[in-house]
Amino acid sequence: MRYFIEFAYKGTHYHGSQVQPNGVTVQQVLEDAFLTLLRQPVSLVFAGRTDAGVHARQMVAHFDLSACPPDVDRLNRLLPPDIAVQRIFAVPDDLHARFSAVSRTYEYHICTHKSPFAIDTCTYVPAALDYEAMNEAASHLLGTRDFASFCKVHTDVKTTICTVTEAEWRTDGEHAVFTITADRFLRNMVRAVVGTLFDVGRHKLSPQDFEAIILSQSRQRAGQSAPPEGLYLTAVRY
Amino acid sequence: MRYFIEFAYKGTHYHGSQVQPNGVTVQQVLEDAFLTLLRQPVSLVFAGRTDAGVHARQMVAHFDLSACPPDVDRLNRLLPPDIAVQRIFAVPDDLHARFSAVSRTYEYHICTHKSPFAIDTCTYVPAALDYEAMNEAASHLLGTRDFASFCKVHTDVKTTICTVTEAEWRTDGEHAVFTITADRFLRNMVRAVVGTLFDVGRHKLSPQDFEAIILSQSRQRAGQSAPPEGLYLTAVRY
The missing domain is CATH 3.30.70.580 (Pseudouridine synthase I, catalytic domain, N-terminal subdomain)
Known part of the structure; x- marks a missing residue:
């Protein structure tokens, strides 16, 4: 069984x-x-x-x-x-936890104030971020695209194409959460996407630069990976 | 200054x-x-x-x-x-952090499900608690009363009389928060109150027993202190 x-x-x-x-x-x-x-x-x-x-x-x-x-x-x-x-x-016997999953959702949590109660469970980002620009950039993630730019190099996946159906930042001023849903994720993908979106939020990159990074299919063009403590797998759907 | x-x-x-x-x-x-x-x-x-x-x-x-x-x-x-x-x-120079405070508020947080993200910041209480009985008991805390029953013994305070203006449990099913406000608190008072209210919530004590414990002014009659990890000082007012 x-x-x-x-x-x-x-x-x-x-x-x-x-x-x-x-x-x-x-x-x-x-x-x-x-x-x-x-x-x-x-x-x-x-x-x-x-x-x-x-x-x-x-x-x-x-x-x-x-x-x-x-x-x-x-x-x-x-x-x-x-x-x-x-x-x-x-x-049923033919349901497979990995291969039968149709989508996964991750959330990335940041706090904008030093927070003693969220040390390991939230990434502290003291700088003010431009969430409007980050959401404009994130909208370029939607759809079926090649995400090689956000994939750890030297992994043995056959394809770096994923279909992203949700990618949005929400903030209440003190916290911000990025929610991303896709049929599949590449290794390190969410942290690389979030780290690159931070560069957009700090105006080091424009939303257009972000789209160009996706199209370049080059991990070197993207930003640093965001730290792990803010990242949560929140749902797997079958 | x-x-x-x-x-x-x-x-x-x-x-x-x-x-x-x-x-x-x-x-x-x-x-x-x-x-x-x-x-x-x-x-x-x-x-x-x-x-x-x-x-x-x-x-x-x-x-x-x-x-x-x-x-x-x-x-x-x-x-x-x-x-x-x-x-x-x-x-002003005559404002004293301790003596000028007119009230303090504490919250006690419990989670009813095992929660990996709240290990040190919430007390895990798997048993179902009767919050209605706990709130009936907590209503006996309100007013100016002698709280010797909930005071650590062998402390050198001059008086064990406090005025409690708020004492209520609120729950959403998965979490519960007890909020208590008083002009002053005795050592270990909130944890002793919460531990004794747990006994009411588990029907080991009735709300009337709880009132009798207050009136007895005897620490031995009250329940065990609740663990520290669920307790927060949330406000001091001047």
Whole structure:
């Protein structure tokens, strides 16, 4: 039987979402908890990977198990405080957490004032940003385009084409949130997009420069990656 | 010239607000930053103390200085991320951060779901609580009463009488916030009140039992102190 598990995590103390040779990852901690509860190894297939320090409000993974799935409350008591399982539910056998996903949404959170309560969960950007210019630039992300400019180099993806359906900044003065939805994301894409939009917000680049960067398909033309602590995976849709 | 300084801090990594022989305190870190910037020692008089792990969204302190006060932005860059100065302003010489305050407001935050993003800033209470009963009990706090039942024993205060003007729980299902305002608070009072209200919310005590505990003036009759991580000083009024 195939199951989906939905969970949230604060990525601060993890070396990313997926099993790696060095450093503790969210996948490893979850699989260890499954092993403790079920007394058998379970492999989780994540909807996607998140980098070190990046958070998830809703990550999805699938696993196959002939026994009953673990109880959510018992799993949560066993897991550390920075990982919370929301639900586990049976799905058709051909539903795949990664390949069946039709869209993902990320949010990037910034605070414009020093905020003692959001140290690891918000990026502090003291400079005033021009959100109107950033939104004009972000509108060029919409549609089916080649996003090689915002893709980590030397990755082995077959294509750098994605379809972005939402890309917008909203601000209340003290905080700002960038929401971006696409069918798929390239490695480091959201942080590279946000870092380049910061350059637009500081008037180092114009919205037209931003469009030219997309068209150039050159990672060198884009800005620095924004720090991981402001980034959240917020939804995966099937 | 006398100045007021308003600031916020996350109390997780401090041994409380005020200078003590052991452990780093908020007062010490602030006074060190003043010394670095002004090259002269400055003594801060806090509006009140907070215990280890307790936060402040708005603490107030006064200090006397013949030189110009330090620049808020420079002070914030020098201070660690978990202390943020909001403003510094001149006040009349006879205004005292502690004795001139007419009221203080505290909030106690609980989350009813495991929340990876609120580990140090919210108390996780998985049990369902009866907020109606807790608010009925809390209504007995209102007015000028002797709160010896909720005061840490062996403190050297002259009186345990306080005037409470606000004491109410509000919840949206996933979170709940208890707001309490009084002219003054005794040591450990809010945490003892909240811990005892938890017993009402779990039906171990009735609202009438809660009133009897107040009238008993006996700390032994009240419940356990609620943990510090959910508690915030949110306002001091003059």
